[in-house]
Amino acid sequence: MTRVVLVYESKYGNTKLVAKTIAEGVREVGGIETILCEVKEVDFDKILDYDVILIGSLNHLGRPLRSVRKFIEKLGKLNLEGKQIAVFDTYIGSDFEKTVKKMEKRISEKVPGLKLMVPGLSIKVQGIKGPILDEELPRCKDFGRKIVTQIST
Ligand SMILES: Cc1cc2nc3c(=O)[nH]c(=O)nc-3n(C[C@H](O)[C@H](O)[C@H](O)COP(=O)(O)O)c2cc1C
Numbered sequence: 001m002t003r004v005v006l007v008y009e010s011k012y013g014n015t016k017l018v019a020k021t022i023a024e025g026v027r028e029v030g031g032i033e034t035i036l037c038e039v040k041e042v043d044f045d046k047i048l049d050y051d052v053i054l055i056g057s058l059n060h061l062g063r064p065l066r067s068v069r070k071f072i073e074k075l076g077k078l079n080l081e082g083k084q085i086a087v088f089d090t091y092i093g094s095d096f097e098k099t100v101k102k103m104e105k106r107i108s109e110k111v112p113g114l115k116l117m118v119p120g121l122s123i124k125v126q127g128i129k130g131p132i133l134d135e136e137l138p139r140c141k142d143f144g145r146k147i148v149t150q151i152s153t
Contacts, residue, residue: 002032002151003049008056008088009039009065014130015058015090018123018140022054022088025144032148039067044074052084052117052151059091059099069106076110085114086147088121088140090132097122117150118143 004026010016016036023034035050047053055071057064064072085107089099100120107114121143123136 004052005050012129021140022144025141029148056088084117
């Protein structure tokens with residue numbers, strides 16, 4: 001069975017909700033196991049058990065959190081041949097896609113062999129503590145479904 005891990009960090013719960021909703025979208029399609037994991041709890045020995053790695057961070061001063069940056073750097077030390085990856089962020093104001101672009105750049109620099117399966121998902125929240133704008137949640141589910149269509153067998 002294909003296995004998808006969603007690794008994220010979330011201060012106020014909004015990025016976690018994005019991760020959960022993406023996972024719902026993935027599960028709706030069926031036949032795929034999804035697991036959510038906070039970045040600080042990742043077991044690097046187990047990362048190789050997953051076929052797809054999805055990484056989420058809130059926009060923190062215009063970039064991903066340090067823990068997420070470190071996580072990407074550590075991925076570069078593993079042999080991830082054949083694995084697929086994609087990223088997601090949450091932001092306020094006008095920082096649409098700013099953090100996903102930085103995560104994608106970091107992945108291409110630190111883990112060059114890893115394939116970005118779809119462009120990153122950027123989700124707007126109303127204020128520092130959220131909530132996620134109503135119209136944004138369906139985009140998370142769609143992203144999950146899209147991930148499934150891109151999984152290479
Ligand atoms: C210290 C701090 C700095 C932030 N800087 C930015 C920023 O530069 N641009 C932006 O769009 N959002 C910024 N935000 C807003 C966060 O992206 C928002 O709080 C986050 O999406 C909430 O996600 P969470 O509930 O998963 O923690 C900042 C939030 C905090 C706490």
